[in-house]
Amino acid sequence: MTRSIRKAEEEGMMIDEILQYNKKFVENEGYVRYITNKYPNKKIAIVSCMDTRLTELLPSALGLKNGDAKIIKNAGGVISHPFGSAMRSLLIGIYELDVKEILVIGHTDCGARHTDSKKIIEKMKQRGIPQKNIDMVKYYGIDFDSWLGGFKDLDLSIKKSVELIRSHPFVPEEIMVYGLVIDSVTGELRKVV
Ligand SMILES: [Zn+2]
Structure with a gap:
């Protein structure tokens, strides 16, 4: 399964409920007290x-x-x-x-x-992020430990x-x-x- 399909399926879980609620919120002028x-x-x-x-x-x-x-x-x-x-x-x-x-x-x-940057990198790999992408951050001058740690x-x-x-x-x-x-x-x- 590609990542985009998986994402779309996950989105289907909460986004529909939120949009449904939102329609009623606006219709019922729920926003008035927040103006x-x-x-x-x-x-x-x-x-x-x-x-x-x-x-x-x-x-x-x-x-x-x-x-x-x-x-x-x-x-x-x-x-x-x-x-x-x-x-x-x-x-x-x-x-x-x-x-x-x-x-x-x-x-x-x-x-x-x-948060442990090494553990996050491990999880990235488990979820299909290739090593070359992980290596790429060095070219942006980002130190993974301080950025994600x-x-x-x-x-x-x-x-x-x-x-x-x-x-x-x-x-x-x-x-x-x-x-x-x-x-x-x-x-x-x-x-x-
Ligand atoms: Zn916190």
């Missing part, structure tokens, strides 16, 4: 993890409503590159959307923490991202940057000092 504009009311941007436990918990625990904050998410909630997509989003937030404060929020029991120390990883933003050549001095950890169950916040 706002593109500027974040609280002038903040948050960098956090894509962890599904945080989808609703994070904004609820911080008292954030639709329209309050720019939320940038990825695996681990890290800024892994000074000119990568997360940093690009922050810069657009600062210069185009009036962001004044940035919160980098890691969380307890993060799945990205113990996890982090041992949560606080240290948050501090690194905070430092990277603070010392970024395009981030103005008046932008405040903070590091925090959120409890994945209770939503309790702790400042990383």
Whole structure:
């Protein structure tokens, strides 16, 4: 079975349900309570993890409503590159959307923490990715270990991202940057000092 056929079959599982729901959502004007504009009311941007436990918990625990904050998410909630997509989003937030404060929020029991790049490469091979594709990343100057690998120390990883933003050549001095950890169950916040 080719990869594209398999993908189409998998898509058939959730996408139909989502589209069906969406049609009703729009018909019933479910969107009315979410109407706002593109500027974040609280002038903040948050960098956090894509962890599904945080989808609703994070904004609820911080008292954030639709329209309050720019939320940038990825695996681990890290800024892994000074000119990568997360940093690009922050810069657009600062210069185009009036962001004044940035919160980098890691969380307890993060799945990205113990990611092992060697194991991921093994899984790629098992699923038919040829070795030549894996070797190809070197030509893009990507170090697989730091790109796909996890982090041992949560606080240290948050501090690194905070430092990277603070010392970024395009981030103005008046932008405040903070590091925090959120409890994945209770939503309790702790400042990383
Ligand atoms: Zn996580």
